[in-house]
Amino acid sequence: xxxxxxxxxxxxxxxxxxxxxxxxxxxxxxxxxxxxxxxxxxxxxxxxxxxxxxxxxxxxxxxxxxxxxxxxxxxxxxxx
Numbered sequence: 001x002x003x004x005x006x007x008x009x010x011x012x013x014x015x016x017x018x019x020x021x022x023x024x025x026x027x028x029x030x031x032x033x034x035x036x037x038x039x040x041x042x043x044x045x046x047x048x049x050x051x052x053x054x055x056x057x058x059x060x061x062x063x064x065x066x067x068x069x070x071x072x073x074x075x076x077x078x079x080x
Contacts, residue, residue, distance in 0.1 A: 004017060004044075004048060004053075005044065005047055005048065005051075008048075008051055008053065014053055015052075015053065015054065016053065016054045016055075016056055017048065017053055017054070017055050017056065018056050018058065019035065019055055019056065019057045019058075019068070020034065020058065020059055020060070021034035021035060021059055022034075022035045022036050022037060022041065023036060024036035025038075027039075028041070029074075029075055029078040029079055031071045031072075031074045031075050031078075032057070032066060032071060033059070034059040035057065035071060037071075037072075037075040037079075038079070039079055041075070042072065042075050042076055042079065045068075045072055046072075049072075055068040056068075057071060
């Protein structure tokens with residue numbers, strides 16, 4: 001994830017990021033069936049959003065997009 005920020009700061013214009021899945025591990029909370037986040041992930045996504053990058057959440061391309069703001073809000077609430 002940090003690589004996206006480095007690339008964006010390096011001058012490459014990224015408008016949208018597809019988030020398919022992020023595995024659960026110790027220190028992370030399950031936000032959806034396919035996405036788990038830890039504190040570092042939340043900080044990274046906050047920075048990406050601040051840069052104007054849209055986050056499109058779908059486990060597979062045929063899924064309907066999920067509301068990323070709600071997913072991020074859930075992560076922040078559960079990580080407190």
